[in-house]
Amino acid sequence: MRRIRVLSVDDYAPLREYLHAIFQMEDEIELVGEAENGAQAIEEARRLRPDVIIMDVDMPVLNGLEATRQILQEQPQVKVLFLVAEETWHTQAEAVGGSAFLLKDTPPDELVATIRAQVPEPVAVPAVPAAPRWAQAWTVLRQRLSPLGQASSRATAEAWTSLRRWLVQEQWPRLKDPAFRRTLGLVTGLTALGLVTGLTAVGAIAWTVDLAALARQMTRDGILASISLTFGFFFFVYAARYYASVAMILAIGGNGNGHNGNGNGYPNGSGLRRNGIVNGLRRRMANGLQNHNGNGNGNGNGNGNGFHLDRQPFVSIHLPTYNEQRVIDRLLTACTSFDYENYEVIVGDDSADGTLDHLEEWAKHPKVKVSHRINRKGFKGAALKKTLEVMDPRTEFVVIYDADFVPAPNMIQQYLAYFYGPNGSNGNGNGKPNGVRGNGKPNGVRDNGKPNGVRGNRGNGPSSGNGGSNGLADEKVAAVQGYQWHMLNADENWITKGVRAEYSGSYVVERSGQELVGTMKMISGSVYMIRVDALRQVGWGTSITEDWELTIKLYLAGYRVLYTPFIQAPAECVNNFKQLVKQRMRWAEGHTYQIKKYFRQVMTSPRLSLREKLEFLYYTPYYLQSVFFIVGTTFWVVSDTLLHDYLPYWGSLLGWSLVFTNATALALMNLTGLFLERGVKRDIGGILSVVLLGHILAPFQAYAALKGLLEKEEGGWNRPPKAGRITGARAKLHLARRLRS
Known part of the structure; x- marks a missing residue:
């Protein structure tokens, strides 16, 4: 005779700990496993063969109702006891086959009695067939080769389980749906078209070089080099964008003529003049910034504040x-x-x-x-x-x-x-905010008016004129x-350092470049x-x-x-x-x-400009770019170092140049972001971390992107827990010193 085997399923960890403490005091009940969502519950039920499953309903990834339905299809002898926070789930729990229903505030003795009632006579555990030897070997190999230890191994196992369930249980039956088959055909066709286009471009270049040489190279090794080049160029589209963003942002940050000196009709005492693309980009980036001190030579005198609303929305x-x-x-x-x-x-x-x-x-x-x-x-x-x-x-x-x-x-x-700032100017007058010299040009706005909804004078200097406010800019x-x-x-830790550097590159450089363009x-x-x-x-x-x-x-x-x-x-x-x-x-x-x-609405909408539609296309395979880089680089390394075989127009030097160019793009963008934040010395270790994380996360993101492309409905929402931990105090971020006009 054995104890009652119980599996606990709830996404709230303290509740699972509470149940664990209760069952430790019971001789007849054994807690054999835990799961934090319905998908894990299905896998744990298959593995552990419990007698009773204590199931919550409202959980991420897969809710308890659907998990119960799937578990009982495979193991109808299992008893599912719903332990929930609300009585409203009772009817639905019974409908999917729940054996009992309790609220989470049920006393422990009643909970234990209900579990015992589910299995009055404990029986011998059914024999679980041994896994094939190749499956056991694969499990051992996967665990030993995991680069991130237990956390990575568990995440990989969950992703593999989700992929298998998604393909077999969700997507395969959908092949009977004509609409789904059309979508799948479209995706397959577009993918094939992309590959054919890339290979055709490679072939066109080769045709102009030496057709006979190309034919000789189209062996297995030549195909590897061609695939490497195709994927390498796919990623190079993103890399080129990163390099262009870095160049624009550095151009803005590296051409200042002073920040706190005498002004020239602009707040903050900027000595910039309107001459050329760099200053034009600077003005665009500084759009809406008015709350800065300056020491001008105009009628205003000291510490003026160029932004003030007539009312507070x-x-x-x-x-x-x-x-x-x-x-x-x-x-x-x-x-x-x-x-x-x-x-x-x-x-x-x-x-x-x-x-x-x-x-x-x-x-x-x-x-x-x-x-x-x-x-x-x-x-x-x-x-x-x-x-x-x-x-x-x-x-x-x-x-x-x-x-x-x-x-x-x-x-x-x-x-x-930014909503009421110098995006436009409809007033007229001759106001002179503090620190501004000339005909009342607050915050870099042309003409003698005040920005929409903004009063021109907010300091010690005089103001004259009758410019009015006209709402949003x-x-x-x-x-x-x-x-x-x-x-x-x-x-x-190394993960937080990587995330820190990644956000710096994305928000200070890449997104700023989008705003500029x-x-x-x-x-x-x-x-x-x-x-x-x-x-x-x-x-x-x-x-x-x-x-x-x-x-x-x-x-x-x-x-x-x-x-x-x-x-x-x-x-x-x-x-x-x-x-x-x-x-x-x-x-x-x-x-x-x-x-x-x-996709179709955006690409056919007359309300989006061509640049915005191109940006949407740029976003389309955004989460596959790491896959492009890994596949392209791996195939090139194999082709060059192991097979020593190249295409006639693309030798070793060009191949490694493309690999190096692609490999350094993200690192340079993140480094530039830290440089502009004056955080290179403190956060330089994050550059290596973010490169490593990008490669490790690539297969997970690729699977999720494919899932989002083919699934009927989106999956669940996982909330990363917040620790409330602060590891170091930092001063205010002074991006203005490098980027503001």
Whole structure:
């Protein structure tokens, strides 16, 4: 006779620990395993053959109802005891075959009695057939060769299990669907067309060189070299973009004629003149920046503030949270300390942990409202949609912050400076803000007027004229995206160092380059302000990448997103490899799913410019670029070092030059970002980390991107836990010294 074998399934770790403690005191019950979502529960049930499964319902990846249905199809003898937070799941739990139903506040003795009632007479465990010897050998080999130890091995196993289940259980039956077959045919055709086009281009070049030599080289070795060249050029498209962004940003940052000296009709005492492309780019990057000190030679005298609103638009701060008990106090302390009077804070909460205890206290704050949902259906987008329902009707702008950010007190004014700043000038007059010399040219705006909605004088200098304010500077700008400055725990380990360097390159260089060229800019989930009228027009979606979906819908509606690296909010970095893999897989899956969903609308929309459509095409295979690099580089190394065989027009020198050019592009962009942040000395170790992470994450992201391309519905949402840990204090980020005009 043996004890009752129990499998515990719940995404809330403290509850699993609680059950573990209960069963340790029971002689007749043995806790044989745990799972944190429905997909893991299916695999653990196959492996462990439990008698009873304690199942939650609302879990990421796969919910408990669907997991129960699949488990009982394979093992009908298993008893599933639902242990949930809400009575509303009772009917559905019975419908999928649940044997019992309890609430999570059930006393331990009642829980134990219910488990015993499921298996009154413990029976011998069924024999589990031994796995084939080749499968055992593969398992051992996979564990021993894992480059990141246990975390990487588990993440790889989960990805492989998900891939197998997705292909066999979800995609194979869909081949009967004509629409799915057409989509699959289109994807296959486009992939084949891309490969054929690349190989044709290679062949065309070879034709002009030596057709006979090409024919001799089209052996197995020559084909390897051709594949290497094709994938290498695919990645080179991205590499060239990175190099161009670096060149533009360095051109802006390396041609200043002083920052605090005598002004020439511009705030901040800049000695720049309007001569050439570099200064034009500088003015575009500095768009909307007005809150700076300067010592000019005009009538104003000292420390003038060139930005001041005639009124304060009402701003609503929305904070989507889920189990954030370690950081919620830090977040709300920052968000209730803004140097701005006319605002509110709304927490859109889905938590099932101690976060609610903290929010009960914060709800007493005069500026804080709490909107709590009892389940996570629709994830972040649905939570934010509910915050709109309780928002103050006077609201004109909404600001979004995730729980791992710590915004500065003056961030609301910084956002508004871009909406009401010098994107245009319709006033007339002769105002002279402090530190400005000449005919009242505040903040680099032409003509003798004041920027829309901005009063020209805010200091000790006199002002004259009758320039008026006319509202928003650019009606097409719906949102202003700031810099997600991941630095609070950057020194914690090699992963956080890599994430820190990656964000620096992406936000300081790549996204700034997009703003300079005027292409499509992406909203990034946090640290942005959006106009309420635009948000209500397009609405929140429930994608697992709700920010990317919002971006696409805004552009389809005729709006634009403005990006600036000068608005920064410090944040935590993901510090665990497994959580980083899950985060990037969610990004890749949701990103590609939305590309598929909106591709035709975007490419045929008259409201997007050609540059914006080209940028959308650039985004399309974005999460496959690491795969391009790895495949191209690997095939070239094999072709050159092992087979010593080349194409007649592409020898060893050119091949290695392409490999080196591609390999250094991301590293150079990240290094440039750190240089502009004055963080090279402190964070240089992150460059190697981000290169390594990019290669390790490539297969996970490729699988997730393919999944997003072919699946009917998106998967679940995994939330990286926040530790609330700060490893080092940093001063304010002074990008202005290198980039501002």
